[in-house]
Amino acid sequence: MTVEKEKADSIRENFDRILGELSKSIVGQTILIKHLFICLLCGGHALIEGVPGLGKTLIVKTLSSILDLKYSRIQFTPDLMPADILGTNMVSEDEAGNRRFEFYKGPIFGQLILADEINRASPKTQSALLEAMQEEKVTVFGTEYSLSPPFMVLATQNPIEMEGTYPLPEAQIDRFFFKLKIHYPSKEHLIEIIDKTTEDYHPELSPVIGADEILEMKRVIKHVPIATHVKDYAIRLVMASHPDNENATEKIKEYVQFGASPRGVQSLVLAGKVSALLEGRFNVSVEDIRAVAKPALRHRMVLNIKGEAEGLDEDLLVDEIIEAQG
Amino acid sequence: MNSALTFQIQISRIKKRILIHTVVKAILTGAVLFSCFYGVAIGIDLWIESPVANQSWFPKLALVGSLGFSIIPAFLNKRRFLDILIEIDHRLNLNDSISTAFEYRHLGKKSEFSGLLMDSAAQNLSKLNNRMLFPPHFSWLHLLLGVLILMHLLIAIKIRNPSQTEPVVVSSNAIRLVDSYLHEQKIRKKRPSEDSESTTRKKLYNDLERLSENLKHPSVSRDLMAGSIGRMLKEIESGQTIAAKELGEQLKLHNIEEIPKQAVQQFEKWSLTNIKQLQMMIDRMFDHQVPETISERLAFLEEQQQLKEVLDNLLDDLGDPESSGKNTDDLNRDQKGRRYRSESGLKRAEDTNQEPSGSRALSGSGMGDAHPDEWGDSGGERDRGGDSGLGDGEASDDAFPPTAGKGKANSSLKSPKPIDAAKGAALRDRSLPSSKDYYRAHIRTLTSIGQAKLDNKKVIREYQKDVEGILRKEEIPLNYRAYIRNYFLSIGLRKEN
Numbered sequence: 125m126t127v128e129k130e131k132a133d134s135i136r137e138n139f140d141r142i143l144g145e146l147s148k149s150i151v152g153q154t155i156l157i158k159h160l161f162i163c164l165l166c167g168g169h170a171l172i173e174g175v176p177g178l179g180k181t182l183i184v185k186t187l188s189s190i191l192d193l194k195y196s197r198i199q200f201t202p203d204l205m206p207a208d209i210l211g212t213n214m215v216s217e218d219e220a221g222n223r224r225f226e227f228y229k230g231p232i233f234g235q236l237i238l239a240d241e242i243n244r245a246s247p248k249t250q251s252a253l254l255e256a257m258q259e260e261k262v263t264v265f266g267t268e269y270s271l272s273p274p275f276m277v278l279a280t281q282n283p284i285e286m287e288g289t290y291p292l293p294e295a296q297i298d299r300f301f302f303k304l305k306i307h308y309p310s311k312e313h314l315i316e317i318i319d320k321t322t323e324d325y326h327p328e329l330s331p332v333i334g335a336d337e338i339l340e341m342k343r344v345i346k347h348v349p350i351a352t353h354v355k356d357y358a359i360r361l362v363m364a365s366h367p368d369n370e371n372a373t374e375k376i377k378e379y380v381q382f383g384a385s386p387r388g389v390q391s392l393v394l395a396g397k398v399s400a401l402l403e404g405r406f407n408v409s410v411e412d413i414r415a416v417a418k419p420a421l422r423h424r425m426v427l428n429i430k431g432e433a434e435g436l437d438e439d440l441l442v443d444e445i446i447e448a449q450g
Numbered sequence: 451m452n453s454a455l456t457f458q459i460q461i462s463r464i465k466k467r468i469l470i471h472t473v474v475k476a477i478l479t480g481a482v483l484f485s486c487f488y489g490v491a492i493g494i495d496l497w498i499e500s501p502v503a504n505q506s507w508f509p510k511l512a513l514v515g516s517l518g519f520s521i522i523p524a525f526l527n528k529r530r531f532l533d534i535l536i537e538i539d540h541r542l543n544l545n546d547s548i549s550t551a552f553e554y555r556h557l558g559k560k561s562e563f564s565g566l567l568m569d570s571a572a573q574n575l576s577k578l579n580n581r582m583l584f585p586p587h588f589s590w591l592h593l594l595l596g597v598l599i600l601m602h603l604l605i606a607i608k609i610r611n612p613s614q615t616e617p618v619v620v621s622s623n624a625i626r627l628v629d630s631y632l633h634e635q636k637i638r639k640k641r642p643s644e645d646s647e648s649t650t651r652k653k654l655y656n657d658l659e660r661l662s663e664n665l666k667h668p669s670v671s672r673d674l675m676a677g678s679i680g681r682m683l684k685e686i687e688s689g690q691t692i693a694a695k696e697l698g699e700q701l702k703l704h705n706i707e708e709i710p711k712q713a714v715q716q717f718e719k720w721s722l723t724n725i726k727q728l729q730m731m732i733d734r735m736f737d738h739q740v741p742e743t744i745s746e747r748l749a750f751l752e753e754q755q756q757l758k759e760v761l762d763n764l765l766d767d768l769g770d771p772e773s774s775g776k777n778t779d780d781l782n783r784d785q786k787g788r789r790y791r792s793e794s795g796l797k798r799a800e801d802t803n804q805e806p807s808g809s810r811a812l813s814g815s816g817m818g819d820a821h822p823d824e825w826g827d828s829g830g831e832r833d834r835g836g837d838s839g840l841g842d843g844e845a846s847d848d849a850f851p852p853t854a855g856k857g858k859a860n861s862s863l864k865s866p867k868p869i870d871a872a873k874g875a876a877l878r879d880r881s882l883p884s885s886k887d888y889y890r891a892h893i894r895t896l897t898s899i900g901q902a903k904l905d906n907k908k909v910i911r912e913y914q915k916d917v918e919g920i921l922r923k924e925e926i927p928l929n930y931r932a933y934i935r936n937y938f939l940s941i942g943l944r945k946e947n
Contacts, residue, residue, distance in 0.1 A: 128562045132566070349554050406547075406570055408546070
């Protein structure tokens with residue numbers, strides 16, 4: 125029992141260490157960092173959305189520094205091609221003068237991928253990530269290439285600059301474990317940002333955890349007990365996001381075209397498990413499910429034209445579902 | 451002690467509390483139901499005057515019913531234990547630790563963290579006392595039970611008169627009457643011919659035995675006893691009605707039409723004397739060879755009538771405030787006793803204007819009277835008051851009575867015009883023998899008694915048939931029927947003697 129406790133404690137300690145290292149260059153955003161950590165341990169990918177200048181890219185870059193993982197950054201632009209992400213076969217010549225095709229791995233062959241401004245690339249390019257995100261492998265010219273675990277894609281997007289952007293297709297969005305929203309910092313945080321960025325401040329970041337530790341933590345979290353009624357609760361939340369469900373609220377029926385997919389339930393339960401361990405408990409509670417409901421469900425509810433036209437915030441819908449389900 | 455064991459101990463503690471709560475709730479529900487049953491029974495007792503609540507079987511039945519209706523549903527509808535744990539988790543913000551730990555232990559689910567979880571859950575539970583686990587809350591059952599108890603107290607104190615529950619004091623004469631009747635019945639029972647007595651008889655006999663016990667060891671209230679006697683009287687009457695109907699049918703089978711159907715139908719209003727007179731009359735009609743079926747029914751009717759009079763006397767005794775030495779409250783109960791009696795059709799002298807139609811019908815056969823108990827006694831008395839009665843010689847010769855020998859004539863039965871009387875002075879039939887005081891027929895013959903040489907039986911039969919045929923055809927006015935009947939009966943009596 126001591127071993128299990130140590131494992132559970134190590135997860136919490138690792139998070140604290142990550143948080144401590146990140147706070148050297150990131151001010152505030154504790155919830156965002158926690159959700160990123162949850163995402164990492166669950167083997168998921170995160171879509172970070174926020175207006176420019178809030179530190180989306182900085183957070184991911186800093187995270188890559190403290191995680192001893194192979195980091196790749198892909199700046200998505202309209203002219204970016206799938207091969208630019210996945211890699212391509214190129215003709216190479218050996219010493220004997222023989223020519224042959226050799227595969228040059230693209231930036232996707234990293235462990236922590238920053239897909240910056242993902243919505244600026246064309247859907248064709250965005251789709252290049254689909255296989256990698258879901259199956260942790262890519263297929264190029266009929267040859268499969270496995271990606272090294274842990275594999276995590278952290279994509280960012282700007283919600284206000286819609287010109288020249290391509291909204292992510294539903295299939296792509298659904299593959300993101302969490303959609304995280306980055307908010308404006310508070311006054312106190314802004315003061316701290318000023319202090320850290322306008323002065324001669326160069327924090328030294330050191331790697332906190334490596335791939336092996338992350339993989340072990342991923343294994344451990346799957347053993348966190350969850351009661352049937354808590355699973356039922358997660359299912360009820362997802363079912364209630366469907367407009368044709370009897371438990372759907374009036375707003376869901378009015379503004380939602382499609383509800384959350386089964387990936388939504390998986391996200392809720394897995395994230396709930398990590399959340400429980402981070403809270404020092406050994407079982408998932410309904411509160412844990414509630415705590416991760418917004419990042420897990422908000423991007424999985426597809427609004428209809430009316431909802432889009434009214435600019436409805438999905439978080440309000442999730443709040444309503446939680447309230448309705450008790 | 452390992453975590454699983456500690457957790458199990460805590461779970462057992464919760465289960466024990468739940469069991470106690472369930473039992474308490476069941477008992478509470480049972481008490482409410484029991485109170486409701488009793489309330490309804492008291493209501494029936496008060497308003498319908500059927501003493502259910504004081505019956506010996508009622509408390510047992512109510513108790514079994516209440517417990518059955520409370521315990522069985524309480525255990526059938528018992529909440530799932532896991533649901534109770536979930537509720538405790540949510541109420542006490544335990545983050546579903548207890549319910550999850552229980553589920554993993556109960557279902558044998560494996561997890562690396564299940565041991566840690568049970569340990570954590572056991573620690574959480576050990577910090578909670580029973581009051582925290584099951585906080586007291588407002589219960590409608592408690593309130594309802596309180597209201598019911600209060601209601602019962604009010605009924606006991608205010609509504610119900612305490613004196614009504616006092617044991618009744620009955621005179622020794624009444625007890626003796628009942629005992630002697632029972633003794634007589636016991637002797638009769640031994641007769642082989644009466645082994646197959648009817649259920650009604652047996653039931654009445656049993657009821658009477660119980661009543662006798664109650665009289666000797668008074669533990670029941672006057673009202674209850676009066677009610678019980680009233681019920682017995684009703685049973686007797688219903689038995690009598692059936693027997694009388696059967697008797698009528700039997701008489702009809704033997705071509706005896708003298709006993710009017712109406713009289714037989716209202717037999718319950720007859721007195722013992724009436725029955726004995728009827729027996730004598732039937733005996734005469736059959737020349738002392740009454741068929742067994744008829745004689746059995748007559749005996750049954752007599753026996754029932756005897757019992758009825760015993761009970762009636764007892765009812766009088768119960769209703770007599772002086773005999774029981776009670777105050778004015780008892781007078782009310784006396785009236786209540788009379789009500790039981792009047793309900794059972796036993797109105798007597800206090801209601802002389804409502805003469806039972808059965809006796810009225812028979813009065814036409816020469817035994818008319820002012821009261822069923824006093825057949826033939828008061829004809830002259832009535833005649834003194836008017837010209838409509840056929841008196842005992844004191845009545846005026848100028849007029850014929852509408853009903854012969856009847857104590858009180860029914861004016862509706864009067865002839866529209868006076869009937870011509872026989873020429874000459876009315877003769878008193880002094881040859882009419884009557885060893886008994888209660889039978890005195892006063893007959894006026896149409897002609898003076900002649901020197902008949904023919905066998906009068908033949909003559910009578912012939913006339914009788916003709917007259918009965920006319921009666922059946924209803925060619926004779928109603929007023930004449932009794933007159934004609936009296937005539938023939940008087941001849942019959944004289945011949946017999």
